[in-house]
Amino acid sequence: MxxxxxxxxxxxxxxxxxxxxxxxxxxxxxxxxxxxxxxxxxxxxxxxxxxxxxxxxxxxxxxxxxxxxxxxxxxxxxxxxxxxxxxxxxxxxxxxxxxxxxxxxxxxxxxxxxxxxxxxxxxxxxxxxxxxxxxxxxxxxxxxxxxxxxxxxxxxxxxxxxxxxxxxxxxxxxxxxxxxxxxxxxxxxxxxxxxxxxxxxxxxxxxxxxxxxxxxxxxxxxxxxxxHPETTRLHPTAAGLIRDLEGLVTKTITNNDISFHALRGYVAGDDRRYIHWKSSAKTGQLMVRQFEETRRSQLTMVMTSDSRYYGDADEFELAVSLTASIATQVIIDQVPISVVTDRLALRTHTVTSFLDDTCRLQLAEGTFDTPRTFARETTKRLPAPSVVIIVAGSQLEAQEYRGIQRLFGPDVNVFGIRVERGARASIKDVAGMNVMTVGALSDLSKVMSRAL
Missing domain, CATH: 2.60.40.10 (Immunoglobulins)
Incomplete structure (x- = not known):
């Protein structure tokens, strides 16, 4: 036996x-x-x-x-x-x-x-x-x-x-x-x-x-x-943060897109398919449609693993669980996503491969001088995002979130998640940017729903 x-x-x-x-x-x-x-x-x-x-x-x-x-x-x-x-x-x-x-x-x-x-x-x-x-x-x-x-x-x-x-x-x-x-x-x-x-x-x-x-x-x-880390399912409202079938509308004007913006006079070389014939007949000159550029939804998650920004190892584990919960939901919804840390870019083509990579995350010591440098270096080769989520511990100052936000254009929605074990779930406005404080894994869905 x-x-x-x-x-x-x-x-x-x-x-x-x-x-x-x-x-x-x-x-x-x-x-x-x-x-x-x-x-x-x-x-x-x-x-x-x-x-x-x-x-x-x-x-x-x-x-x-x-x-x-x-x-x-x-x-x-x-x-x-x-x-x-x-x-x-x-x-x-x-x-x-x-x-x-x-x-x-x-x-x-x-x-x-x-x-x-x-x-x-x-x-x-x-x-x-x-x-x-x-x-x-x-x-x-x-x-x-x-x-x-x-x-x-x-x-x-x-x-x-x-x-x-x-x-x-x-x-x-x-x-x-x-x-x-x-x-x-x-x-x-x-x-x-x-x-x-x-x-x-x-x-x-x-x-x-x-x-x-x-x-x-x-x-x-x-x-x-x-x-694998513990994860929680997100409320459908919270998951809608990164769902957009037609893409996100930006302020950039283009000659070929979906979201109509205005009419302008015809210029040699313009595509005749976008001539607005009724307006042309009224004004007596050819008028062409202009559009607001739309971008496909692309989520980028930036999670620091620098020990300077976490109160203890348990706080880091909670941050990993929060990141895994959001990314898992996004992958299931088949929305493009990139997840980066100080030393590792996680695979996101399947839920299993992503969770396998989260098992290898560890606290690092001073990999980059500042959080802004970390975010800039780890995201510069990634696809242009439409939504950015920053995940860090309780030791990261509020202005540091704002510094990371400035790396991205005005058309990018940037959110911060501040992890502090035992803290009351809350949302703080930092110069027009929502920074969510999460003290437990069960608070994630609720606080993200309130942030929208």
């Missing part, structure tokens, strides 16, 4: 935390509140020191290190400590003539020699890691499955399997698996924070029970779990 497991995923101060799995349903400690770009494993300071020494000693040392690395790699950190104690104790015993110290030095050296026997053997596993589902919303449960099969001609020996999950490490004790047999292990990933959590690679470990020597074999590639 397979064992059900729960994985901790909290980072440790000095590297990846060595955690053991607990039964599904047990309380979860830690959180996956950071973007996790790569799975992490146990660090071996002795191996790092040897590798660093080769860089100092020169090319010949690197050649020696390349030849010795397969052997050195099987010695764990504890193994190096035991080996060092045994060598020093034996050497000191011979120098000082203490037979007792020599004996004490032989004991750890003998333990290393005995441990070598546990490294021999070959496994014939076929291992796969599955996450069900592979995309969840914050707070939903995600279950991981490790399926191990034996395609060999005889039963496997019991071994240990390690699967990194985020910054944690799940360990499984695999029993002997008969020929063509299967074994399944389950683990639950905590999803209390937005993140991209890698699971894998699955690594089988051979070694002694003391952990002096260990030989690893990698069987799979990492798979990713996307923990």
């Amino acid at each position: 397979s064992e059900t497991l729960e994985q901790r995923a909290a980072p440790a101060p000095d590297g990846p935390e060595q955690v053991r799995a607990a039964p599904i349903g047990a309380p979860v400690e830690g959180s996956a509140d950071e973007q996790l770009p790569t799975p992490t494993r146990r660090a071996n300071p002795f191996r790092r020191a040897l590798a660093g020494a080769t860089e100092v000693l020169g090319p010949w040392a690197r050649v020696v290190w390349a030849a010795a690395q397969p052997v050195v790699a099987v010695v764990s950190g504890l193994g190096w400590v035991v080996l060092g104690i045994g060598f020093l104790a034996t050497l000191a015993g011979f120098i000082l003539g203490w037979s007792e110290l020599v004996f004490l030095g032989f004991v750890p050296l003998a333990a290393i020699l005995v441990s070598i026997a546990f490294l021999f053997g070959r496994s014939t596993f076929r291992i796969s890691i599955h996450l069900n589902p592979s995309r969840v919303t914050v707070g939903e449960r995600a279950i991981g499955q490790v399926l191990i099969t034996n395609p060999g001609s005889r039963a496997t020996t019991p071994t240990r399997l390690e699967v990194p999950v985020g910054f944690g490490l799940a360990e499984f004790a695999l029993p002997a698996i008969p020929k063509d047999g299967e074994h399944e292990e389950l683990f639950a990933v905590p999803t209390n924070r937005r993140a991209v959590i890698p699971a894998g690679p699955a690594v089988s470990v051979r070694g002694d029970q003391l952990g002096l020597l260990r030989r690893e074999v990698r069987w799979t590639e990492p798979v990713e779990l996307f923990v």
Whole structure:
């Protein structure tokens, strides 16, 4: 019967935390509140020191290190400590003539020699890691499955399997698996924070029970779990902010469009299709229609991820949820949209790809000097917008919103969303620009409806 497991995923101060799995349903400690770009494993300071020494000693040392690395790699950190104690104790015993110290030095050296026997053997596993589902919303449960099969001609020996999950490490004790047999292990990933959590690679470990020597074999590639931010549905009135089937009328005059503006005298080269014949007959000269230029609705969302403009990490998470809620509604309505942050332009061709990208957003530190510089640099290559929404935290001053608004023309509607957890929902006029204060995700639809 397979064992059900729960994985901790909290980072440790000095590297990846060595955690053991607990039964599904047990309380979860830690959180996956950071973007996790790569799975992490146990660090071996002795191996790092040897590798660093080769860089100092020169090319010949690197050649020696390349030849010795397969052997050195099987010695764990504890193994190096035991080996060092045994060598020093034996050497000191011979120098000082203490037979007792020599004996004490032989004991750890003998333990290393005995441990070598546990490294021999070959496994014939076929291992796969599955996450069900592979995309969840914050707070939903995600279950991981490790399926191990034996395609060999005889039963496997019991071994240990390690699967990194985020910054944690799940360990499984695999029993002997008969020929063509299967074994399944389950683990639950905590999803209390937005993140991209890698699971894998699955690594089988051979070694002694003391952990002096260990030989690893990698069987799979990492798979990713996307923990999407919480979102809320917008009220139809609020969603109408960016809906416009015929486009938005501007003050620019053009000779060819939909919205009629006025008549003027005919000029050589004008399209005859736009001659107004009734007016021409009355005035005795050819009159041509003029139109107000209309633009197709194009929403641009500018969300700063600079930590200077947020009170804390939770305020930033709320900003991500607000941005995701608006953009998701816009994508569903099939209105063109661009979403940019300090370090990432999010994909907006589908809801899934957009939400996947929001999982990778993190607080940054001083990417741009000012919010105006940030908005100018991140939007200068985007299509001309008809509506701009600025999302920032409680530490961004009101005049900064106005500074960003000046980057866009007078025909562009610019709104600001100021995120402050626990604040009362309100709308403030900043030099003719509406800046909405949102303190909770549930307030978004209401405050946007009032702003229209």
